[in-house]
Amino acid sequence: MPADPGHQKRALRAELRERRRTLTSTERAEASSGLTRNLVELTRSTGARSVSCYLSAPDEPDTRGYLRWTAEHGIRTLLPITRNDGLLDWTVSHGTEETVGLFGLPEPIGELLPPSAIDDVDLILVPAACVDERGVRMGWGKGYFDKMLGSIEKCPPVFAVVFDSEVIDEVPRERHDQPVDGAVTPTRILRFASTPSRS
Template sequence: MLSQTSNIKRALRAELRERRRNRTSTERDAATDAFTANLVALTQQSGARLVACYLSAQNEPNTRPYLNWAFANGVRTLFPITREDGLLDWAHGDGETEEVGLFGMPEPVGELLGPIAINDADLIIVPAAAVDASGMRLGWGRGYFDKTLGSMQKCPPVYAVIYDDELLDTVPREVHDQPVNGVVTPTRVVTF
């Protein structure tokens, strides 16, 4: 039986997914340039040399231009690989070759590193459906990043990439949900 919070989350995710689908290609292209500039600024300000970042799916904020910048500027990257057991493996990837992972998400082709590879990251960039003013992240419902972040002994700064209208006053929260340290939107980088 689903809790009331789970039902509220599911309804909110559906609304946010629909909103993303309805963005025009012009809006998405302009946002991509702005996301990239803000992600580059965050990486430079943090001095990160190894960044864990997701490969964006079709309706997510596009991380690829940022990843191209990282590759060109000697910032190493780790990409998540979903596993059946709910954990994430990690791979460096070559920045070009991708395949479709377990849940239809893009994943890199490269040597599989275990779940603890994330412990070497200086900065973690995660996807989100929304984030609230306290830093609570609403993911897309599979719990991979919550499990990963919740299991880390020493977690580096974690930033979610969202559109400006996805920074909400509050999001529904369950015990396993993990907060983020900040968000990157097209117009700004917010640190909580």
């Protein structure tokens, strides 16, 4: 009997959460610096003038340095705001106030834009628990980003943001999981040769 992907994912998420919790402050600082450098390089190489990103939580790879860079360089940056219905609203990042969102994660305070606002960006950066080199991404189980990616008619490049150890050999995939085109880590920018189709 084949292993249940849902069960495999739960076990993998628990392991990855624990691994993130045990990172030292020095490791986090080094990762933050490298990640910012690679996110900037990716943005420049794609020529993106409008991006979507997110406010990182304390255990996540740190997106704050990158968000400061986009603000300083006039790159329009959308940040997500979670809704109760499983969709994401958006607001334009001005590097100002934030609050705690539905799941205890940091979210920006700003003028709400509808889910369709994401249709106009040139590059999408999404959080992930892990990703494999087939482009299969595993999130944290709420499904917000899978739903968002599945709704975009002409999707721009999508990159998962992860620590180096979170690019793994194989991620269990379920039907609703949306693929990514690459991953950004503190030491690498990965572009996947072929990714599963978006449904």
